[in-house]
Amino acid sequence: xxxxxxxxxxxxxxxxxxxxxxxxxxxxxxxxxxxxxxxxxxxxxxxxxxxxxxxxxxxxxxxxxxxxxxxxxxxxxxxxxxxxxxxxxxxxxxxxxxxxxxxxxxxxxxxxxxxxxxxxxxxxxxxxxxxxxxxxxxxxxxxxxxxxxxxxxxxxxxxxxxxxxxxxxxxxxxxxxxxxxxxxxxxxxxxxxxxxxxxxxxxxxxxxxxxxxxxxxxxxxxxxxxxxxxxxxxxxxxxxxxxxxxxxxxxxxxxxxxxxxxxxxxxxxxxxxxxxxxxxxxxxxxxxxxxx
Amino acid sequence: xxxxxxxxxxxxxxxxxxxxxxxxxxxxxxxxxxxxxxxxxxxxxxxxxxxxxxxxxxxxxxxxxxxxxxxxxxxxxxxxxxxxxxxxxxxxxxxxxxxxxxxxxxxxxxxxxxxxxxxxxxxxxxxxxxxxxxxxxxxxxxxxxxxxxxxxxxxxxxxxxxxxxxxxxxxxxxxxxxxxxxxxxxxxxxxxxxxxxxxxxxxxxxxxxxxxxxxxxxxxxxxxxxxxxxxxxxxxxxxxxxxxxxxxxxxxx
Numbered sequence: 269x270x271x272x273x274x275x276x277x278x279x280x281x282x283x284x285x286x287x288x289x290x291x292x293x294x295x296x297x298x299x300x301x302x303x304x305x306x307x308x309x310x311x312x313x314x315x316x317x318x319x320x321x322x323x324x325x326x327x328x329x330x331x332x333x334x335x336x337x338x339x340x341x342x343x344x345x346x347x348x349x350x351x352x353x354x355x356x357x358x359x360x361x362x363x364x365x366x367x368x369x370x371x372x373x374x375x376x377x378x379x380x381x382x383x384x385x386x387x388x389x390x391x392x393x394x395x396x397x398x399x400x401x402x403x404x405x406x407x408x409x410x411x412x413x414x415x416x417x418x419x420x421x422x423x424x425x426x427x428x429x430x431x432x433x434x435x436x437x438x439x440x441x442x443x444x445x446x447x448x449x450x451x452x453x454x455x456x457x458x459x460x461x462x463x464x465x466x467x468x469x470x471x472x473x474x475x476x477x478x479x480x481x482x483x484x485x486x487x488x489x490x491x492x493x494x495x496x497x498x499x500x501x502x503x504x505x506x507x508x509x510x511x512x513x514x515x516x517x518x519x520x521x522x523x524x525x526x527x528x529x530x531x532x533x534x535x536x537x538x539x540x541x542x543x544x545x546x547x548x549x550x551x552x553x554x555x556x557x558x559x560x
Numbered sequence: 561x562x563x564x565x566x567x568x569x570x571x572x573x574x575x576x577x578x579x580x581x582x583x584x585x586x587x588x589x590x591x592x593x594x595x596x597x598x599x600x601x602x603x604x605x606x607x608x609x610x611x612x613x614x615x616x617x618x619x620x621x622x623x624x625x626x627x628x629x630x631x632x633x634x635x636x637x638x639x640x641x642x643x644x645x646x647x648x649x650x651x652x653x654x655x656x657x658x659x660x661x662x663x664x665x666x667x668x669x670x671x672x673x674x675x676x677x678x679x680x681x682x683x684x685x686x687x688x689x690x691x692x693x694x695x696x697x698x699x700x701x702x703x704x705x706x707x708x709x710x711x712x713x714x715x716x717x718x719x720x721x722x723x724x725x726x727x728x729x730x731x732x733x734x735x736x737x738x739x740x741x742x743x744x745x746x747x748x749x750x751x752x753x754x755x756x757x758x759x760x761x762x763x764x765x766x767x768x769x770x771x772x773x774x775x776x777x778x779x780x781x782x783x784x785x786x787x788x789x790x791x792x793x794x795x796x797x798x799x800x801x802x803x804x805x806x807x808x809x810x811x812x813x
Contacts (some may be wrong), residue, residue, distance in 0.1 A: 330695055332666060335666065365572075374717050413653045465611055490687050491688070493685075493687075494687050494689070496684070497686070520684065522665070522666075523665050523666075523667060536643075537640065537665040537668055537669070540640060540641055540642070540665075541640065543636070543641050544595075544636075544641065544642040544643050546596075546643060548598035548599070551597070551598050551599055552598075552599060555599060
């Protein structure tokens with residue numbers, strides 16, 4: 269029996285749309301999202317200061333269903349703060365973050381109660397942390413880590429939870445024979461893949477990723493990036509990715525925002541921003557990448 | 561001062577089976593592009609100015625002009641890979657005329673999925689993805705079932721003389737010519753209404769050049785508007801209906 273989750277996963281079909289846009293041709297890899305549907309997540313005027321330091325200076329952003337958006341910039345640019353504010357983990361001094369649920373209802377996430385926020389993080393949303401220890405329960409087996417999140421969305425049948433965990437271990441290229449091992453017995457790359465399995469098992473609509481390849485060896489990074497790319501395309505996920513790795517952003521993201529000193533200095537189609545950067549800072553960022 | 565003018569048609573009569581030439585599938589109005597290098601004292605390098613190019617369905621236009629004149633820059637602007645600084649790039653997409661210069665990134669993605677194809681000189685290899693899937697990917701993005709997409713990809717790769725034994729391998733280790741054929745198969749598989757070809761035959765042998773010439777002819781017969789850079793004069797003369805001259809601009813300090 270298939271695992272039951274409470275909402276429709278993968279490939280949300282845009283409702284409505286204007287006369288300009290006929291229904292999408294298809295919804296395979298790459299997404300068939302019409303250009304006129306409503307954003308899943310929308311933020312306006314986000315501002316946040318730490319003492320004299322402006323972490324966010326009037327930042328706005330929109331993420332649409334099936335869209336992978338990367339925020340790039342150096343340490344201290346405000347990109348991780350933005351991710352925390354967008355995902356409700358941190359409150360801005362000014363500005364709003366609006367999430368549009370599958371039923372079309374929109375909610376200001378900084379005004380919803382803690383219970384509603386926790387529910388959102390359990391069901392519609394996923395969060396992949398840079399450090400797998402922040403996203404995994406280190407004292408719980410690999411299978412338990414995946415199953416726990418399923419149970420949080422209402423799954424109860426032990427056999428089917430274990431089947432789903434086994435299937436997800438396979439999808440993230442971990443030998444299912446290791447299902448009863450603890451995460452600490454895994455390498456860093458495997459821990460990160462386990463965190464991704466734990467996050468995606470409930471088919472979230474929107475996944476936040478904070479430097480998901482950050483602490484890993486370069487050879488391990490490539491494999492992980494490719495795995496993320498495949499899963500995101502297959503599941504039709506919307507992803508908001510924070511990274512300082514330009515190559516990772518190019519591989520994964522449809523759209524790019526460049527942040528500096530708490531502001532978005534440039535944004536656009538990923539290949540346009542990277543191949544023809546307009547802003548001085550983006551030019552510096554792109555020029556600083558070593559070509560392999 | 562930069563002038564761009566359309567050279568006269570290549571002196572060959574249009575083939576009798578040429579499709580009816582209608583309104584343009586893509587045309588530019590006052591297209592200009594200047595690079596500003598902020599890291600080099602904000603040096604401004606004007607490359608294109610007042611480009612007026614129109615290509616009809618079923619027509620193939622070859623960009624001509626010396627190296628460094630801005631032919632590849634023009635191609636990249638037409639694909640939305642470079643931001644055009646001035647003017648408009650009007651494209652027929654889903655029955656509407658859309659300005660690519662001001663189109664939202666999500667609309668540009670949709671246009672690239674359905675309407676606008678681009679075969680660059682070099683394949684951007686994605687680690688671990690097999691050749692067959694690289695070619696099938698744009699078909700699947702348009703909603704074609706995986707099996708059908710793979711079958712069409714395999715047929716096209718075979719036609720481009722890429723042995724079936726290579727189809728399951730990622731093309732990272734392929735030769736330049738093999739990678740270019742993968743790139744060509746990926747570009748021709750979806751039958752884009754507008755197709756941009758940047759030196760599609762540069763590293764191909766004579767037999768594969770002939771295949772590419774045939775693919776271009778077939779795409780034209782299906783009504784594709786094609787814009788290409790062809791350094792190989794023989795190929796150019798065989799596929800192009802006319803030339804569009806791009807002449808170099810003086811760099812201004």
